[in-house]
Amino acid sequence: MSHGPRLDAAxxxxxxxxxxxxLLGQRLVVxxxxxxxxxxxxxxxxxxxxxxxxxxxxxxxxxxxxxASMFEPGGTAYVFLNYGIHALLNxxxxxxxxxxxxxxxxxxxxxxxxxxxARRAKAxxxxxxxxxxxxxxxxxxxxxxxxxxxxxxxxRLFVERTRGRCLASARIVVRPRIGVDYAGEWAAxxxxxxxxxxxxxxxx
DNA sequence: CCTCTGATCTTCT
DNA sequence: GAAGATCAGAGGG
Numbered sequence: 001m002s003h004g005p006r007l008d009a010a011x012x013x014x015x016x017x018x019x020x021x022x023l024l025g026q027r028l029v030v031x032x033x034x035x036x037x038x039x040x041x042x043x044x045x046x047x048x049x050x051x052x053x054x055x056x057x058x059x060x061x062x063x064x065x066x067x068a069s070m071f072e073p074g075g076t077a078y079v080f081l082n083y084g085i086h087a088l089l090n091x092x093x094x095x096x097x098x099x100x101x102x103x104x105x106x107x108x109x110x111x112x113x114x115x116x117x118a119r120r121a122k123a124x125x126x127x128x129x130x131x132x133x134x135x136x137x138x139x140x141x142x143x144x145x146x147x148x149x150x151x152x153x154x155x156r157l158f159v160e161r162t163r164g165r166c167l168a169s170a171r172i173v174v175r176p177r178i179g180v181d182y183a184g185e186w187a188a189x190x191x192x193x194x195x196x197x198x199x200x201x202x203x204x
Numbered sequence: 205c206c207t208c209t210g211a212t213c214t215t216c217t
Numbered sequence: 218g219a220a221g222a223t224c225a226g227a228g229g230g
Contacts, residue, residue, distance in 0.1 A: 055222070066215065084213030086223050103222060122225070134223045179222050
């Protein structure tokens with residue numbers, strides 16, 4: 001049910017702030033090996049500006065095996081392991097060679113809830129399923145194996161447009177990013193975006 | 205409600 | 218050898 005057209009190259013071929021804002025309200029979909037669709041509306045994102053952004057993995061044009069996907073064309077999945085435990089999902093933005101990306105921080109689950117609850121044994125309510133980057137990966141079954149996926153063509157991992165329009169600015173809350181205190185002045189930059197009043201956001 | 209801490213392991217210095 | 222784009226549980230107020 002409620003399938004929609006997939007976001008295309010033009011959507012991602014923009015700066016990470018623009019993409020982070022426009023991704024709010026769109027539908028993240030992961031098709032399981034058995035064919036089941038798991039999906040949720042993106043309700044929280046963070047922009048990583050690359051090169052000049054001290055909080056980004058590509059600060060100062062640093063290029064490693066891990067962050068290679070950030071250099072890929074917009075729409076490529078960049079999944080990395082955080083704290084040795086959690087796989088965090090980003091979507092690269094801009095043109096090839098531009099190492100920028102958007103971190104998907106929270107989703108509002110819409111399809112495949114029973115499977116998500118099974119994956120996340122600790123979850124007691126719906127808001128425990130996707131209210132954090134590590135949680136949503138666990139719920140949807142996203143792992144390091146998904147790093148490098150082209151979400152413009154992949155049959156497994158992609159984002160669908162829910163409506164012709166994006167969230168109105170008045171419904172978007174802008175705050176500093178989370179967990180980047182090490183980044184000096186960049187820690188305070190207003191690069192976190194979330195849907196105002198949505199209970200599935202990772203935190204206040 | 206809040207703060208503190210352990211888990212766990214890849215990546216980079 | 219240290220740190221990290223996190224989470225969950227424990228303990229105190």
